[in-house]
Amino acid sequence: MDKVRVCLIGAGRVAKVHGSNVKTYIPSSEVVAVVDKDEGVARKLAEELGIAHVFEDHQKALCWGRFDAVVVTTPTFTHHQIVVDAARAGKHMFCEKPIALTLQEADSMIEECNKNGVKLQIGFMRRFDPEFTLAKKKVEEKIIGELLLIKSTGRGPGLPPEWAWDIEKSGGMLAEVASHDFDALMWFAQSRLETVEAIAANYRCPELKTKYPHFYDTAVVVGTFYKGKMGIIDMSCPVNYGYDARMELLGSEGVMAVGDTRKNSLSYCTREKGIIHPQYLSWQQRFKEAYIGELQHFIQAVISNTPPFVSGEDGRRCLAAIISSNYSIQIGKRVRVVY
Numbered sequence: 001m002d003k004v005r006v007c008l009i010g011a012g013r014v015a016k017v018h019g020s021n022v023k024t025y026i027p028s029s030e031v032v033a034v035v036d037k038d039e040g041v042a043r044k045l046a047e048e049l050g051i052a053h054v055f056e057d058h059q060k061a062l063c064w065g066r067f068d069a070v071v072v073t074t075p076t077f078t079h080h081q082i083v084v085d086a087a088r089a090g091k092h093m094f095c096e097k098p099i100a101l102t103l104q105e106a107d108s109m110i111e112e113c114n115k116n117g118v119k120l121q122i123g124f125m126r127r128f129d130p131e132f133t134l135a136k137k138k139v140e141e142k143i144i145g146e147l148l149l150i151k152s153t154g155r156g157p158g159l160p161p162e163w164a165w166d167i168e169k170s171g172g173m174l175a176e177v178a179s180h181d182f183d184a185l186m187w188f189a190q191s192r193l194e195t196v197e198a199i200a201a202n203y204r205c206p207e208l209k210t211k212y213p214h215f216y217d218t219a220v221v222v223g224t225f226y227k228g229k230m231g232i233i234d235m236s237c238p239v240n241y242g243y244d245a246r247m248e249l250l251g252s253e254g255v256m257a258v259g260d261t262r263k264n265s266l267s268y269c270t271r272e273k274g275i276i277h278p279q280y281l282s283w284q285q286r287f288k289e290a291y292i293g294e295l296q297h298f299i300q301a302v303i304s305n306t307p308p309f310v311s312g313e314d315g316r317r318c319l320a321a322i323i324s325s326n327y328s329i330q331i332g333k334r335v336r337v338v339y
């Protein structure tokens with residue numbers, strides 16, 4: 001296969017990023033169809049990106065079938081059904097994080113992909129970010145010795161779409177916003193989280209309490225790994241000041257910081273405003289290269305028939321830690337992660 005034909009399923013926020021990245025940066029791939037249950041939304045994206053075919057239902061797209069792979073960018077509660085159906089139709093799969101809502105769903109998605117011989121890559125784009133990648137390499141070279149403590153901060157400027165405010169549909173903000181932090185922690189630690197203790201609160205959006213009583217916008221997770229390290233995640237959204245993804249890694253011989261709120265080295269200064277560094281305003285901006293990199297990797301995995309570097313199992317272990325963290329919030333105690 002020298003050109004991978006892609007069907008985008010979902011035409012919302014993240015679909016725009018992936019669709020335009022394929023068109024602009026990945027000549028070995030082409031988006032040939034887009035699906036959205038809101039056909040107007042699908043049509044609009046198709047016009048913007050020059051996509052020839054529009055469907056309002058993924059089953060209709062699969063029946064038509066003239067593509068090799070799907071990029072699943074629908075809300076989390078729909079991932080399971082779409083991935084299972086597409087795997088049975090023999091399509092390779094790039095699925096946005098979090099993989100699904102339950103471990104049973106994740107298991108059946110992984111099983112169907114394996115059974116039908118199709119790839120499954122999960123959208124943990126931080127693993128393709130040049131800074132995170134370099135940090136990982138330096139950690140492996142033991143530049144700071146043995147890792148002891150890993151901290152990850154994930155904060156978003158605005159609220160996600162309304163479906164995500166419902167914990168039953170999104171897995172809560174730990175799944176919607178902090179999935180990337182859970183993945184980064186376990187990727188750097190080269191170990192799964194063994195225990196987690198989480199606290200959460202709704203500080204910023206009291207108006208959502210009536211309709212979504214379990215909604216939280218700020219959370220802290222303190223975890224231990226099987227390989228004897230500690231991890232901390234702090235997440236919050238909407239923080240208004242910009243998009244903020246940073247890590248700090250403490251090792252036996254030193255410390256490492258990854259990421260910055262500053263967009264670049266530009267700064268300016270006036271008497272009235274003081275020193276100003278422009279900041280990252282969105283995840284689309286902060287991880288621009290990483291979003292391109294993860295899809296280039298997926299397309300290459302399909303072309304060369306090699307396993308994607310971020311697997312369904314990676315998505316599943318993250319989901320397990322998120323589900324256990326949500327349970328810890330609920331019962332107010334430290335829990336062992338159930339894998």
Ligand SMILES: NC(=O)c1ccc[n+]([C@@H]2O[C@H](COP(=O)([O-])OP(=O)(O)OC[C@H]3O[C@@H](n4cnc5c(N)ncnc54)[C@H](O)[C@@H]3O)[C@@H](O)[C@H]2O)c1
Nearest residue numbers: 010011012013014036037038073074075076078096097161
């Ligand atoms: N990797 C990242 O950084 C990142 C960033 C944002 C969102 N996400 C993930 O991507 C997924 C989508 O998030 P979003 O913010 O783009 O959501 P969104 O609400 O902006 O877009 C989702 C689209 O899917 C459509 N849709 C809903 N159900 C459908 C179905 N059954 N079939 C076809 N279309 C359907 C909706 O009409 C909507 O247009 C979520 O799982 C989210 O967690 C990942």
